[in-house]
Amino acid sequence: MEMPIRVSRDFAAIYPDASASATECAMNLARTGELVLGRVALALQPLEVSPAGGLVLGILKDACRPCPPNYISERLIVSRATVTGVLDTLVKRGLVRREPHPTDRRMVLVHLTKAGSRMADRVRRTVHRGEADWMGSLSEPERARLTELLGKLQRALA
Amino acid sequence: MEMPIRVSRDFAAIYPDASASATECAMNLARTGELVLGRVALALQPLEVSPAGGLVLGILKDACRPCPPNYISERLIVSRATVTGVLDTLVKRGLVRREPHPTDRRMVLVHLTKAGSRMADRVRRTVHRGEADWMGSLSEPERARLTELLGKLQRALA
DNA sequence: CTCCATCAGTTTGGGGCCTAATTATAAGGG
């Protein structure tokens, strides 16, 4: 497996209105993103929490108070339907509790349980330790440059 | 929404054995990868093919001959069970056909239909056009640098 | 006050992805 992924030599001839450098960036971004997510999922496996579940716990922990699913959906940049599902599994694990909103009966407030609060901390520590570990192949200036380039791209993609 | 994603100022104090630059890279890699995949999925929507399905068609097209699912699974870096599912939907769309292997009865050979072959071409053209489009925010040297950094990281992550 | 557009959350249905277990076949050692 070659790394990074490269397009074939005659790419430009086959796809005249494409750009080899753009295609290489895109393929490598997708690949690297998946590798990163895979590492995170692996690190979280012993905690029995999914990456999405871990992110939700973090959002609730940061908020310091119960939040409606709607708020979580916006922070996670994910549909409300997805949040419903993630919350279901967190509730099953006893990390989170759904309670009715005191005044607006359309809403639900998601509470972090004691166990959920502890788990949020463990998740963060575990994930960040892993990141520091496998990012060792890039120097500090390289990391800064990478983050900068990704930011530029994100502004174009969002 | 800030771009790129940045960690809070007191990150180092909260997570002593983590690295702020590593965490920022990881979060932005995950985010950017998802944005890229989202763009690809959006571009392919009119063709009624999923990104995974498009990749499978491309692999079969490149091979120039029928392939066993096992081969597709290795090229796609995805489990065989997943390939079974993707092939099911491609079969439903009439883009692909399963036939028994002539000598080894454990195996199946996946054939590209005429429609599948045409679709493989359309998918590639569509995706590459999109890439050239939204990668416009990065100059050629920036793209080269980004691909290089991603390659370095991939070697550490694989 | 009544109706209706809007909003929150869930449900439904459809993919994609995984691991583990299952079924069938193949191939090698005794």
Add this chain to the structure above:
DNA sequence: CCCTTATAATTAGGCCCCAAACTGATGGAG
């Protein structure tokens, strides 16, 4: 030749993700 091990594909069960449809509840226009 038989038995064990390995291999190919599928199935089962679970999570993540989405769009669209549905259910209540809210709140403003008339």
